Amino acid sequence: MNLVGRSFARDIFTQALSAEAFVRAMLDFERALASAQGDVGVIPQDAARVIAKACADLSLSPEALASQGKRSGSLAVPLVKALTEQVGRVDAPAAAFVHYGSTSQDVLDTALILCLKPCLTDADRVLATSVSRLADHARRHAGVPMLGRTLMQPATPITAGLKIARWAAALHRCRLRLAEARERALCVQLGGAVGTLDALGGKRTAVRNGLAMRLHLGDAPAWHDQRDELLRVMAELAIVTETVGKIARDVALLSQAEVGEMLESPPTKGVGGSSAMPHKRNPVACLQALTAAVRAPGLMATLLSGSLGEHERALGGWQAELVTIPELVDAAGGALDALERIAGGLVVNAERMKANLESLQGLVFSERLARLVARDTDRASALTLVDDWSAVAVREHRHLRDVAVAARPSLTAQIDDVFSLEAIVTELAPIVDETLTGIAGEG
Numbered sequence: 001m002n003l004v005g006r007s008f009a010r011d012i013f014t015q016a017l018s019a020e021a022f023v024r025a026m027l028d029f030e031r032a033l034a035s036a037q038g039d040v041g042v043i044p045q046d047a048a049r050v051i052a053k054a055c056a057d058l059s060l061s062p063e064a065l066a067s068q069g070k071r072s073g074s075l076a077v078p079l080v081k082a083l084t085e086q087v088g089r090v091d092a093p094a095a096a097f098v099h100y101g102s103t104s105q106d107v108l109d110t111a112l113i114l115c116l117k118p119c120l121t122d123a124d125r126v127l128a129t130s131v132s133r134l135a136d137h138a139r140r141h142a143g144v145p146m147l148g149r150t151l152m153q154p155a156t157p158i159t160a161g162l163k164i165a166r167w168a169a170a171l172h173r174c175r176l177r178l179a180e181a182r183e184r185a186l187c188v189q190l191g192g193a194v195g196t197l198d199a200l201g202g203k204r205t206a207v208r209n210g211l212a213m214r215l216h217l218g219d220a221p222a223w224h225d226q227r228d229e230l231l232r233v234m235a236e237l238a239i240v241t242e243t244v245g246k247i248a249r250d251v252a253l254l255s256q257a258e259v260g261e262m263l264e265s266p267p268t269k270g271v272g273g274s275s276a277m278p279h280k281r282n283p284v285a286c287l288q289a290l291t292a293a294v295r296a297p298g299l300m301a302t303l304l305s306g307s308l309g310e311h312e313r314a315l316g317g318w319q320a321e322l323v324t325i326p327e328l329v330d331a332a333g334g335a336l337d338a339l340e341r342i343a344g345g346l347v348v349n350a351e352r353m354k355a356n357l358e359s360l361q362g363l364v365f366s367e368r369l370a371r372l373v374a375r376d377t378d379r380a381s382a383l384t385l386v387d388d389w390s391a392v393a394v395r396e397h398r399h400l401r402d403v404a405v406a407a408r409p410s411l412t413a414q415i416d417d418v419f420s421l422e423a424i425v426t427e428l429a430p431i432v433d434e435t436l437t438g439i440a441g442e443g
Contacts, residue, residue: 005330008288013333016118017326019062025111026079028215031055033102033190036210040203042101047094054086073319076104101192101199101207105224105313108322109189113217119329120182120233123240126336127175130343131168135439137346138165142432145421146261146353147364154364157357157424160262160348165435167247171339172439174243178236185233188212191222194312225314227307227321234325237332238300244335245293248286251342255283260352265345289338292331299328357421362400366390368418369404372411 006014015021031052038048060082068078080099088095099107142161147154190208191197197204212219223229254262264285302324306317357364366386374382389407393400401419405412417423 008291008334009330010122010333010337012122013119013330016115017329019066021115022075022111023060023062023065023079025114026076026107027055027058027060027083028114029107029110029211030080030083030099032211032214033099033207034097035214036207037097037100037200039210040206042200042203042207043097044094047091047097050091050094051083051087051098054083054090058083058086074104074108076107079107080104101197102190103193105318106190106192109224110211110215110217112322112325113186113189114215116233116325116329117186117217119333120178120186123237123332123336124175124179124182126340127171127178127240130339131172131175131439133343134164134168134171134346135436137343137348138162138168138432138436141348141350142429143425144348144350144353145357145424147356147360154360156367157364157421159425159428159432160350160353161432162428162435163250164346164348165432167250168439169435170243170246171240174236174240178233178240181229181233181236183218185229187218187220187223187229188215189222189224191224195222195224197222224318225309225312227309227318230321230325231303231307234303234328235300237328238296241292241296241332241335244289244339245296247342248283248289248293248338251346252283252286252290255286259356261349261356263345263347263349264342266347285338285341289335289342292333292335292338295331296328296335299324299331303328354421361393361398362419363390363393365419366400369400369415372414372418373408 034043034048034051034055037043038045060079065075065078065082069075072078084095084098087098138161140161141164142159144160145157146160146163148156148158188208188211190211192199197208200207209219248264251262251264253259255264264283267281303321306314306320306324309315309317369389370379370382370386373385377385386404389403390400392398393403396403401415405415
């Protein structure tokens with residue numbers, strides 16, 4: 001990972017996807033494969049023990065493996081060569097059973113899955129905690145009215161609670177989908193040359209099951225040429241990243257000084273500072289999430305393009321996938337890192353929300369006013385009339401309520417509810433509750 005990328009990364013993900021972790025995962029595969037084969041008599045038990053010990057003892061340089069892997073197009077080739085030599089020095093006959101019946105893609109795919117596992121576990125934890133915290137924020141601020149905004153312009157009022165509840169609900173759905181996809185994707189890959197495990201004969205299923213059990217992964221038939229489950233879990237991670245990015249975009253826009261309605265966290269000395277302007281407090285968690293969200297779509301597109309493999313083993317596409325998946329997972333990790341801070345530190349400025357609403361002289365209630373007027377006429381006429389009143393309010397710097405009452409005094413008795421923030425809060429409370437249905441908070 002480049003230096004700039006490291007400044008946006010999540011440490012747990014970085015460690016899980018490190019070169020050292022990947023090499024260890026490949027050796028774990030070889031150890032578990034030999035042990036599973038030894039248990040059912042595919043290879044001698046003594047050979048299995050020697051191979052397992054060699055896997056535990058062998059220390060390989062990721063840089064050297066990468067350099068040697070260029071010659072064969074696969075990191076597994078130099079790894080198996082080094083492991084075979086190590087075993088041969090201890091027990092020459094046992095060396096013949098290293099990597100028995102397997103192929104390079106089995107090693108690399110399963111190693112990738114092993115590296116993904118802790119990332120997906122951590123993702124579930126972050127999503128669960130963040131959903132809970134945002135749900136708490138939503139309930140706490142359900143009575144705080146704010147501007148709704150469409151096409152970046154003021155629209156009908158909503159509440160801060162509803163806005164945050166929708167964030168929480170989207171993340172909750174992401175978590176549920178990711179959990180399902182994770183369950184299906186975290187499986188061993190063992191197929192041999194063309195996915196049939198010819199060398200293992202009738203014991204292929206027992207070996208694969210033993211491999212899965214030892215690696216604490218799911219057991220599944222060979223999937224080396226059909227990548228749908230892996231693609232699905234990557235797509236869900238991409239959706240998580242974009243969902244966090246949308247939240248970050250909202251918070252960043254609301255945190256602009258001229259808006260001032262939310263902050264990603266309380267101002268803290270040294271956090272979000274500028275190299276040139278001492279007064280600045282940049283929304284750095286939002287920045288991190290948006291950096292990830294910008295990267296994710298292109299990376300996912302690469303994975304989908306690479307899935308068009310040729311026959312029983314792809315030429316180029318699968319290899320591109322192995323390169324791209326860690327980048328997409330890294331982006332998702334950066335987004336989750338940012339989400340953790342936003343959900344934990346979110347600040348809602350209720351006074352500024354109210355002030356921004358009031359500064360618009362009641363214009364944001366125009367739709368509600370048109371519904372009231374439409375009781376005595378048709379909808380089109382009501383909309384035209386309120387549009388004319390709105391133009392007068394803007395031109396003469398008057399409140400829309402005053403313009404409407406002056407033009408039609410008969411509205412006086414009914415108009416207070418139209419312009420009531422308390423009425424908005426009351427009407428939206430059931431929607432907040434509905435949005436948060438099934439989502440637990442911290443209290």
